[in-house]
Amino acid sequence: MKPFFFPFFLLAGLSVSVQAAPTQWTVDSGGNGHWYEFVSGSPNWESALTSAAARTHLGLNGYLATITSAGEDNFIKGIGGGIGWTGGTDNATEGTWLWATGPEAGTVFWTNGSTQTYANWNKLTGEPNNVGNEDYLVVKQLPGWNDAPTNFAKAYYVEFSAPVPEPETFALLLAGLGLIGFVARRKTNESKGGQGGRPL
Numbered sequence: 001m002k003p004f005f006f007p008f009f010l011l012a013g014l015s016v017s018v019q020a021a022p023t024q025w026t027v028d029s030g031g032n033g034h035w036y037e038f039v040s041g042s043p044n045w046e047s048a049l050t051s052a053a054a055r056t057h058l059g060l061n062g063y064l065a066t067i068t069s070a071g072e073d074n075f076i077k078g079i080g081g082g083i084g085w086t087g088g089t090d091n092a093t094e095g096t097w098l099w100a101t102g103p104e105a106g107t108v109f110w111t112n113g114s115t116q117t118y119a120n121w122n123k124l125t126g127e128p129n130n131v132g133n134e135d136y137l138v139v140k141q142l143p144g145w146n147d148a149p150t151n152f153a154k155a156y157y158v159e160f161s162a163p164v165p166e167p168e169t170f171a172l173l174l175a176g177l178g179l180i181g182f183v184a185r186r187k188t189n190e191s192k193g194g195q196g197g198r199p200l
Helices: 045-054 070-078 167-191
Strands: 035-040 060-064 084-089 096-099 108-111 136-139 146-148 155-160
Touching (some): 045 060, 045 084, 045 155, 070 136
Antiparallel strands (some): 084 136, 096 108, 136 146
């Protein structure tokens, strides 16, 4: 039998993009039960915003990650990947940083030097410093967050979570359940021979 030699040099020019599967920050480990994913290949923040919203995992919709605690910050950095976009921006009002995505959309987390909820800016470089019109939040492995121009990062962090119902939706749901209970009780009473189970 003749030996076979595969010309591996033909594969040298191939480029393969490998994405890690989403990782869950479990409630048992002190997390929120959400899933996170690092995705490479985004030319700018706006593209990352659109791409993240188009992603799904286990039926959950994706969005650029929102970081609301030190634990979540550490978890996201722990899934690896490096520099990536999140859902933070001060594009609407310079110096007022808010989450543009997810359940926290519209929530201000930092305003002109004052943390409103949670923030982890890189203090060594005085972030956010708005050098060159930097309106979007990127996460680095260390030492903290940076503001950056829209074309700075080429990757992003996606968060997947169940939608949080609006208060009006929740109220309607409760009213609907109450109505269903009322109708079911009335039918039960009618089947017993009238109102309250008494014969008519």
